[in-house]
Amino acid sequence: MRRTGKTLFTLALTALLATGAARASSEAPVRIGFLEFPPFSYLDAQQQPQGSMLAFAQRLAEQARLNVELTPYPPARLYHNLATGTTELTLGATGNPAISQHVLTGKEVIGWIDLRLYYPAGKSAPQLPQGLRGKRLLLIHGFTYWAPEARQLLDDPGLQLHLSKAHSHEAAIELLQRGRNDYLLAYQPPIEEALAHSGGVALQGITLHSLPVSLLLSRHSPRANELQARLEQAYAELKNSGELQQWRQRMHLRTEQQAPDY
Missing domain, CATH: 3.40.190.10 (Periplasmic binding protein-like II)
Incomplete structure (x- = not known):
């Protein structure tokens, strides 16, 4: 009886994981926009997205069982896309008046x-x-x-x-x-x-x-609240496991605000 119960539990867990993987593969990729901001985000010689912050965004999405689509934009175009929902997510400084009314800001600061x-x-x-x-x-x-x-x-x-x-x-x-x-x-x-x-x-x-850097999600995406919940849950998991601190070191982000030194 115990073996049967264990077998049923294993089957149920396998089915749950398969469902989650299938959901991630069937969902539309999260449309992530970024600026040319080396070493955080840029296009390499082959015009491929590179940079430590883009790598972190991909790892965070992976933890949330989400696929991503990375696209570079000049600042004005990125701000316009966030204001219309064409771009769903970017990682950037919070408080920018050009987009503050159009984005949901992550609850935690990734770095400064x-x-x-x-x-x-x-x-x-x-x-x-x-x-x-x-x-x-x-x-x-x-x-x-x-x-x-x-x-x-x-x-x-x-x-x-x-x-x-x-x-x-x-x-x-x-x-x-x-x-x-x-x-x-x-x-x-x-x-x-x-x-x-x-x-x-x-x-x-x-x-x-x-300036504090955080997740910025367009309010105009139909799935903005769902994406925010899943990404912040993934963020908490990376933080609790200690992996987040490794990413901060890789991105050379400070964990505390620097006071003006003049």
């Missing part, structure tokens, strides 16, 4: 990234905001700078900033090193990645704002 003001090595850090008065400030084309500390600088007419944009992080570093600009406002991960491949170029920087 910094918005920094960079300047050539050997130069003294500016006293903000007065130290930027009349200076040439470089931005990265396609990126948004909505953090309050950034807007206080960029929207202050009294600073008389001379703004220009570079089309890549590598180009921005070169312009700064050649003295074509005085300062560069940029997010730390892609700048650090570009510096690692720049052949010894060194920059200094001060942190203006530390």
